[in-house]
């Protein structure tokens with residue numbers, strides 16, 4: 001029997017008995033880069049325990065580009081990338097102003113679906129003008145709406161209404177900036193908060209129009225050239241959020257690995273770890289940074305994640321007598 005047939009028999013056997021590992025191996029995946037754990041804010045609900053007391057280290061741009069290049073050679077990569085933190089824009093504060101433009105330009109030129117998450121805590125600082133100018137350059141250098149920027153609008157983030165309004169106003173008044181803005185909300189007041197945001201935009205003289213996707217029926221709001229839509233998220237009890245009474249305690253967080261479109265999320269962080277799934281807590285994980293400081297190959301990382309998924313599933317079955325995936 002040749003090695004390929006032997007491999008296939010092994011995978012078939014493992015997939016039959018521990019199918020969660022097979023899902024991790026075969027499912028399309030998106031990549032999240034939690035670029036730094038530093039943040040201007042120190043929110044009580046932060047799943048990453050980010051803040052101004054954290055290290056100012058970033059996943060190097062060369063490392064991120066190398067992983068994306070390796071992923072692009074893998075047919076299972078769904079070509080979607082999320083940049084988050086901490087706060088990625090703090091790279092400007094720490095004299096690394098090329099970081100965000102370099103990463104976004106790479107994604108744009110390689111036609112990757114790109115979501116940039118920012119809390120806009122930088123909007124009243126001296127780096128704001130350069131950030132808007134850089135966003136303008138990278139956005140207008142590519143096709144319309146290639147970039148999505150995700151903002152937070154909730155009671156947990158300080159000044160989130162004021163900061164989001166300033167951000168949208170700045171983008172919407174640049175006539176050639178066609179950007180999609182995703183408003184991430186939490187908590188019972190979410191729809192009121194979104195309505196209030198639109199009310200403030202109208203008070204500032206903007207017309208807020210409506211658009212619908214013919215394919216999905218999803219509703220969007222349109223502010224000049226900006227397309228805007230809200231989603232309601234879950235406050236997971238990871239990091240500092242575990243101290244909050246209204247946080248959701250996921251009983252088996254290690255198996256929470258899928259995004260809304262049912263693709264697997266693989267999240268790299270600035271501590272050198274890779275987890276399946278984005279939020280904190282007990283996760284299936286390995287390391288992207290080897291003990292000698294070099295970056296491990298994406299192939300080895302994915303192989304580790306599959307075998308650790310199988311291990312977690314075996315452990316779960318022994319402890320509970322249940323399967324993770326039911327037929």
Ligand code: SF4
Pocket residue numbers: 039040041042043045046047048049050051085086087119157
């Ligand atoms: S929740 Fe967001 S804004 Fe708040 S500390 Fe964490 S990364 Fe920063």
